[in-house]
Amino acid sequence: MTDLIAFLEPDKAVMARRPAIIADLAGLLPESCLITDERELVPFDTDAFVSYRRMPLAVVLPETTAQVSAVLKYCNDNAIPVIPRGAGTSLSGGAIPQEDAIVIGVSKMNRILEMDFPNRAAVVQAGVTNISISQAVDADGFFYAPDPSSQLACTIGGNIGMNSGGAHCLKYGVTTNNLLGVRMVMFDGSIVDIGGKALDSAGYDLLGLICGSEGQLGIVTEATVRLIAKPEGARPVLFGFDSSETAGACVTDIIGSGIIPVAIEFMDKPAIEICEAFAHAGYPMDVEALLIVEVEGSDAEMDAMLERIIAIARKHGVKTIRESQSALEAALIWKGRKSAFGATGRIADYICMDGTVPLGQLSYVLAKTSEITDRYGLRVANVFHAGDGNMHPLILFDANDPEESRKAEMAGNDILKLCVDAGGCLTGEHGVGIEKRDLMRHQYSDADLGQQMRVRAAFDPKWILNPSKVFPLDGRNGSQPGNQSARKTAA
Amino acid sequence: MNVMDIEYPETEEEVARIVAGANAAGLTIEVRGGGTKLTFGRPVQSASTLSLARLTGITNYDPSELVMAARAGTPLAEIEAALAANNQMLTFEPIDYRPLLGATGEPSIGGVFAANNSGPRRILAGAARDSLLGVRFVNGTGEIVKSGGRVMKNVTGLDLVKLLAGSWGTLGVLSEVIFKVLPKPETAVSIVVSGLNDAQAAEAMAAAMAMSVEVSGAAHLPESVIHKVAGGRLTGGPVTILRLEGLTPSVEVRTTRLVAEMSRRGNVTVLDQAASHDLWRDIRDVKPFAGASMKPVWRVSVAPSAGHQLVAALRLKTGVDAFYDWQGGLVWLCMEADPEAGLIRQYIKALGGGHATLVRASAAIRASVPVFEPQPRALEALTRRIKDQFDPSGVLNPGRMTETM
Numbered sequence: 001m002t003d004l005i006a007f008l009e010p011d012k013a014v015m016a017r018r019p020a021i022i023a024d025l026a027g028l029l030p031e032s033c034l035i036t037d038e039r040e041l042v043p044f045d046t047d048a049f050v051s052y053r054r055m056p057l058a059v060v061l062p063e064t065t066a067q068v069s070a071v072l073k074y075c076n077d078n079a080i081p082v083i084p085r086g087a088g089t090s091l092s093g094g095a096i097p098q099e100d101a102i103v104i105g106v107s108k109m110n111r112i113l114e115m116d117f118p119n120r121a122a123v124v125q126a127g128v129t130n131i132s133i134s135q136a137v138d139a140d141g142f143f144y145a146p147d148p149s150s151q152l153a154c155t156i157g158g159n160i161g162m163n164s165g166g167a168h169c170l171k172y173g174v175t176t177n178n179l180l181g182v183r184m185v186m187f188d189g190s191i192v193d194i195g196g197k198a199l200d201s202a203g204y205d206l207l208g209l210i211c212g213s214e215g216q217l218g219i220v221t222e223a224t225v226r227l228i229a230k231p232e233g234a235r236p237v238l239f240g241f242d243s244s245e246t247a248g249a250c251v252t253d254i255i256g257s258g259i260i261p262v263a264i265e266f267m268d269k270p271a272i273e274i275c276e277a278f279a280h281a282g283y284p285m286d287v288e289a290l291l292i293v294e295v296e297g298s299d300a301e302m303d304a305m306l307e308r309i310i311a312i313a314r315k316h317g318v319k320t321i322r323e324s325q326s327a328l329e330a331a332l333i334w335k336g337r338k339s340a341f342g343a344t345g346r347i348a349d350y351i352c353m354d355g356t357v358p359l360g361q362l363s364y365v366l367a368k369t370s371e372i373t374d375r376y377g378l379r380v381a382n383v384f385h386a387g388d389g390n391m392h393p394l395i396l397f398d399a400n401d402p403e404e405s406r407k408a409e410m411a412g413n414d415i416l417k418l419c420v421d422a423g424g425c426l427t428g429e430h431g432v433g434i435e436k437r438d439l440m441r442h443q444y445s446d447a448d449l450g451q452q453m454r455v456r457a458a459f460d461p462k463w464i465l466n467p468s469k470v471f472p473l474d475g476r477n478g479s480q481p482g483n484q485s486a487r488k489t490a491a
Numbered sequence: 492m493n494v495m496d497i498e499y500p501e502t503e504e505e506v507a508r509i510v511a512g513a514n515a516a517g518l519t520i521e522v523r524g525g526g527t528k529l530t531f532g533r534p535v536q537s538a539s540t541l542s543l544a545r546l547t548g549i550t551n552y553d554p555s556e557l558v559m560a561a562r563a564g565t566p567l568a569e570i571e572a573a574l575a576a577n578n579q580m581l582t583f584e585p586i587d588y589r590p591l592l593g594a595t596g597e598p599s600i601g602g603v604f605a606a607n608n609s610g611p612r613r614i615l616a617g618a619a620r621d622s623l624l625g626v627r628f629v630n631g632t633g634e635i636v637k638s639g640g641r642v643m644k645n646v647t648g649l650d651l652v653k654l655l656a657g658s659w660g661t662l663g664v665l666s667e668v669i670f671k672v673l674p675k676p677e678t679a680v681s682i683v684v685s686g687l688n689d690a691q692a693a694e695a696m697a698a699a700m701a702m703s704v705e706v707s708g709a710a711h712l713p714e715s716v717i718h719k720v721a722g723g724r725l726t727g728g729p730v731t732i733l734r735l736e737g738l739t740p741s742v743e744v745r746t747t748r749l750v751a752e753m754s755r756r757g758n759v760t761v762l763d764q765a766a767s768h769d770l771w772r773d774i775r776d777v778k779p780f781a782g783a784s785m786k787p788v789w790r791v792s793v794a795p796s797a798g799h800q801l802v803a804a805l806r807l808k809t810g811v812d813a814f815y816d817w818q819g820g821l822v823w824l825c826m827e828a829d830p831e832a833g834l835i836r837q838y839i840k841a842l843g844g845g846h847a848t849l850v851r852a853s854a855a856i857r858a859s860v861p862v863f864e865p866q867p868r869a870l871e872a873l874t875r876r877i878k879d880q881f882d883p884s885g886v887l888n889p890g891r892m893t894e895t896m
């Protein structure tokens with residue numbers, strides 16, 4: 001654990017009322033939905049950004065929208081902070097609680113309510129896992145497109161919270177492009193339905209605003225998502241290059257040529273070594289960079305597309321080409337990539353950065369990233385969604401060494417600033433959470449942030465929803481109770 | 492400022508100064524891009540007009556990165572010409588409202604995004620809001636604000652970009668927009684199925700969308716409107732049209748599959764690229780209802796399978812002509828006489844929800860009938876609070892979206 005990132009200082013008065021609050025909660029939902037025992041609370045004290053932990057006052061796991069509404073209204077009336085939670089796989093600390101907060105988890109609301117194939121829509125509760133949607137509609141020839149690597153665990157509510165993406169988003173877009181509607185509980189317990197099965201909704205684009213709002217605008221309890229017809233087949237090809245620069249140039253050329261593959265994934269040498277040692281995917285070990293390019297369609301279509309893509313790769317002096325000849329081989333190529341985080345976690349602790357840069361800046365940013373980690377004496381492995389410029393440098397460190405942990409965080413901050421300075425942004429799909437909160441001023445002016453915070457206040461006037469996240473703790477504007485900024489302390 | 496002044500700022504700073512001035516003086520402003528959609532929405536009551544016609548120019552375009560940035564007043568035609576020179580395009584196929592509204596002038600790129608103008612390809616490639624990556628705007632107090640940027644993926648903070656898209660200039664004056672572009676498809680064809688009634692067409696379109704052929708346009712034109720499109724070359728009953736675009740080998744494979752499936756439903760012909768292009772432009776621009784008439788025209792957005800049910804229900808009660816885009820989910824209604832706002836909205840609700848926008852009608856009707864779908868109370872209150880956070884004194888486009896905002 002390090003202490004670089006501060007939380008809002010917990011409200012002692014709220015903490016002192018814990019027994020009374022728990023008694024009140026017990027009146028609002030069944031006993032089986034309320035967790036207050038210290039040991040049972042531990043699994044909720046962090047998310048996948050494990051360097052920071054905070055015990056919540058209590059956790060509730062409601063089974064219905066009405067229960068969510070009752071708890072949220074209670075918390076708002078009593079000025080108790082609320083942390084919405086899905087599966088807790090956030091990489092930016094978006095779901096980490098605080099000591100004076102109630103966690104409202106949606107994991108028990110995990111039913112698929114409707115599959116409507118003529119309208120290509122599924123209505124699901126917020127706690128369903130990402131992959132279960134695709135599994136449920138698979139036999140009917142459909143799938144849900146955004147596919148975060150955490151898709152076995154993460155929930156659709158969390159996906160909406162973070163506007164999550166995945167390897168296949170190059171072609172199909174991220175969550176916001178595949179979401180048709182939500183049922184959401186507002187700060188005061190009121191329940192609103194936004195959007196539905198129509199392709200656009202009336203009035204301001206609230207759906208677009210809610211996507212990626214990190215649990216600060218309300219709690220989503222149901223979602224209507226778009227289904228897409230499953231392609232006939234998919235085939236990845238693997239390219240090895242002598243340098244990251246040529247691999248990067250090849251990406252730009254493929255994108256510019258008019259072919260949009262479903263995915264273009266990039267791995268540098270350290271990432272190749274880590275993944276190969278774990279997955280035995282047969283990755284070439286004599287290259288500096290590797291691309292996985294996947295195309296979809298019928299065999300004839302894939303042949304035609306791959307022919308063109310391979311010609312482009314040849315133009316860039318590709319060293320190794322491996323076309324998958326079977327479903328097994330395709331699965332193996334992806335196994336290496338999809339296990340990248342897990343494989344890295346076996347050899348070291350790591351933090352995963354998520355800056356996005358313009359495609360033309362890929363090589364420059366990769367080179368600079370190595371310079372930064374070298375300077376801190378740390379190792380870095382790069383494995384990311386190259387087709388849309390979404391970098392994922394994994395900074396390796398030893399979490400038991402406080403000095404090295406600090407260095408890793410500082411290197412991460414430098415890398416994110418680099419991404420912004422190269423014309424990009426702090427986060428492409430993992431969200432700001434607490435991790436990037438204090439860097440927000442590097443990307444936004446006070447006027448930019450002020451406007452965002454005022455919009456936030458329109459949804460949550462008392463700032464009870466996930467209040468320690470996204471916006472720097474100092475300089476929060478007047479729409480919230482004035483004592484919030486005064487309550488900031490070091491962790 | 493005198494009553495009905497028109498100001499033509501040439502820089503974002505000037506826009507900010509004008510809005511700040513109006514805000515301080517308690518005045519209101521009508522925000523105008525190319526002025527081609529002035530009669531869309533409620534008539535604005537404002538003291539002066541701010542035209543973006545001189546805030547123009549493409550500010551950044553690197554074709555290999557598939558991103559363009561332009562000042563808000565840049566004519567759409569200039570944008571499309573620059574893209575065409577690099578064999579690229581806007582994927583969302585913005586509708587041109589001029590034929591329908593009888594408007595003149597050049598649509599601006601800012602206006603396209605402020606109205607979230609999306610065309611037929613929306614079912615595959617997303618709406619204008621999905622292509623919009625970043626904005627710069629001046630809010631109602633005269634502050635310059637940016638959101639988003641020029642990268643494809645960005646979840647840094649609240650997505651004000653989406654909020655500004657489709658806000659009709661009521662939240663801020665867009666000064667610059669940054670958007671995604673794509674290479675033009677190598678080829679395109681349209682598969683035309685003849686003789687299906689509205690309900691059969693809805694089924695056929697749903698079946699096509701359930702196939703892995705990536706249909707990029709799915710429309711149905713009842714017999715009453717077919718003579719108004721493609722130079723009157725379509726004859727002999729209703730037509731259901733499915734478009735395929737992409738690499739030539741892909742389109743060939745997909746055409747064969749789609750034709751095989753559709754032949755079981757009706758008589759099938761295939762239109763080549765040129766014919767397909769003309770037909771979809773006419774569908775996009777609502778040509779069937781264009782012309783001198785001021786008969787009320789509605790744009791209705793519902794679940795795809797609900798579109799034809801809505802029309803069938805309306806036909807029992809009132810004189811109405813209709814055609815369908817977006818797999819049946821975008822319904823264009825042309826009313827014989829009365830706009831029938833209440834009836835239409837009641838039926839939409841009964842069919843599972845959606846919304847209706849009165850696109851064309853006389854100013855008197857537009858001032859008295861809610862042009863945009865009225866919202867449930869909680870959402871209306873939220874909308875009001877959001878508006879207040881951008882434009883607390885109601886300087887920008889008062890009355891454009893609703894009477895009280």
Ligand SMILES: Cc1cc2nc3c(=O)[nH]c(=O)nc-3n(C[C@H](O)[C@H](O)[C@H](O)COP(=O)(O)OP(=O)(O)OC[C@H]3O[C@@H](n4cnc5c(N)ncnc54)[C@H](O)[C@@H]3O)c2cc1C
Pocket residue numbers: 047048083084085086087088089090091094095106126147148149150153154155156157158159160161162163164165166167214215216218219220221341342429430466
């Ligand atoms: C191994 C690994 C791989 C990953 N790969 C990817 C990837 O490829 N792409 C990607 O985008 N992300 C990835 N992630 C990050 C993470 O999985 C996503 O952010 C995911 O969407 C989080 O979902 P969750 O259910 O775990 O949400 P949580 O972590 O519980 O919450 C995420 C945020 O959403 C809010 N929230 C949760 N539920 C709701 C709700 N119902 N209503 C309102 N707000 C809510 C929370 O407050 C929090 O701010 C990865 C994470 C791990 C650990």
